Amino acid sequence: MKTYSIALIPGDGIGRDVTASAWTVLETVAKHSGFALTGTELPWSCRFFKETGRMMPEDGIETLRRFDAILLGAVGWPTEVPDSVSLHGLLLPIRKAFVQYANIRPHRLLPGVRGPLRAESFDILCIRENTEGEYSGAGGRVHQGTLDEVAVETSIFTRAGVERILRFGFEQARARRGRLASVTKSNAQKYSMVFWDEITRKLAADYPDVDVTSYHVDALAARMIMDPQSLDVVVASNLFGDILTDIGAAIQGGLGYAASANINPDRSAPSMFEPVHGSAPDIAHLGIANPIAAIWSGAMMLEHLGEKDAAGRVMNAIEATTARGVGTTAGKDRTDAITSAVVAALT
Ligand code: IPM
Ligand code: MN
Numbered sequence: 001m002k003t004y005s006i007a008l009i010p011g012d013g014i015g016r017d018v019t020a021s022a023w024t025v026l027e028t029v030a031k032h033s034g035f036a037l038t039g040t041e042l043p044w045s046c047r048f049f050k051e052t053g054r055m056m057p058e059d060g061i062e063t064l065r066r067f068d069a070i071l072l073g074a075v076g077w078p079t080e081v082p083d084s085v086s087l088h089g090l091l092l093p094i095r096k097a098f099v100q101y102a103n104i105r106p107h108r109l110l111p112g113v114r115g116p117l118r119a120e121s122f123d124i125l126c127i128r129e130n131t132e133g134e135y136s137g138a139g140g141r142v143h144q145g146t147l148d149e150v151a152v153e154t155s156i157f158t159r160a161g162v163e164r165i166l167r168f169g170f171e172q173a174r175a176r177r178g179r180l181a182s183v184t185k186s187n188a189q190k191y192s193m194v195f196w197d198e199i200t201r202k203l204a205a206d207y208p209d210v211d212v213t214s215y216h217v218d219a220l221a222a223r224m225i226m227d228p229q230s231l232d233v234v235v236a237s238n239l240f241g242d243i244l245t246d247i248g249a250a251i252q253g254g255l256g257y258a259a260s261a262n263i264n265p266d267r268s269a270p271s272m273f274e275p276v277h278g279s280a281p282d283i284a285h286l287g288i289a290n291p292i293a294a295i296w297s298g299a300m301m302l303e304h305l306g307e308k309d310a311a312g313r314v315m316n317a318i319e320a321t322t323a324r325g326v327g328t329t330a331g332k333d334r335t336d337a338i339t340s341a342v343v344a345a346l347t
Pocket of ligand 1 (some may be wrong): 085242
């Protein structure tokens with residue numbers, strides 16, 4: 001039987017609750033679909049940091065490299081470990097080390113879920129650059145703590161990095177409704193963003209079937225609210241994609257529904273799947289976190305592993321569940337109840 005080995009990193013807070021839920025659904029669909037999943041739980045988290053002084057062991061990346069995919073819950077416990085330490089010690093290094101340069105985030109309304117907008121249907125796929133740009137981590141501080149202190153944080157945009165994410169966006173648009181929105185702020189940022197726009201125009205010649213439009217990020221943010229139906233695939237830099245995908249989550253009903261995949265398209269290293277939401281320490285372990293974003297991320301993992309049929313079954317089960325009104329109102333249904341409903345809807 002085909003077997004996939006999955007690294008499970010539940011992480012912190014509700015990451016633990018929702019990863020357990022997603023794993024239950026994934027194990028069930030694997031049984032129905034004739035393949036096996038073996039999960040290896042890794043306790044890397046802020047608690048692990050408090051015990052060991054590291055978010056993951058020194059050889060953590062090498063350990064992860066052996067797996068077919070990584071399923072992650074959430075990282076962060078800001079009252080105990082500063083976010084800048086926890087994220088730079090676990091989530092961000094994994095994205096970079098495994099060249100997971102495409103962060104894919106689908107934004108659409110599930111049946112039965114009411115978003116805050118008048119628009120009743122939209123289907124946006126955000127592609128966020130995930131390894132460089134504004135989150136490259138290049139910079140420093142001098143004269144710390146003095147009145148002369150200076151902090152510099154430099155965005156890094158490489159031709160290779162921009163080309164590959166834009167190509168990825170064009171390919172996704174080609175496979176969907178043929179429309180690509182390329183997002184910059186080239187009216188204000190005259191080096192990196194003009195560079196991005198130029199590469200967008202250059203690549204457009206290779207994709208005559210894709211209708212590509214360049215937008216400034218502020219205008220695109222407004223469009224996601226005012227006219228989300230007009231958008232198909234959106235491709236953006238790391239920071240802009242980060243912000244736009246929280247808007248995407250909001251318009252799809254909240255972070256409880258926002259899934260994501262950190263993809264290494266070349267398959268030279270494992271990809272990682274995680275809900276967009278954070279660890280929400282205030283509701284951790286109360287059993288009330290919505291696991292749908294994590295389950296949906298699990299479906300994206302199956303799709304990436306080539307188990308398209310099983311991925312489709314999980315999506316259908318999520319939709320059948322929300323169509324019945326389960327998991328559609330914050331705080332109404334418990335994590336376990338939503339999980340059981342999805343499991344029961346699997347065929
Ligand atoms: C996300 C998160 C992370 C990011 C944070 C926690 C570093 O906000 O996945 O969107 O910005 O990448
Ligand atoms: Mn974010």
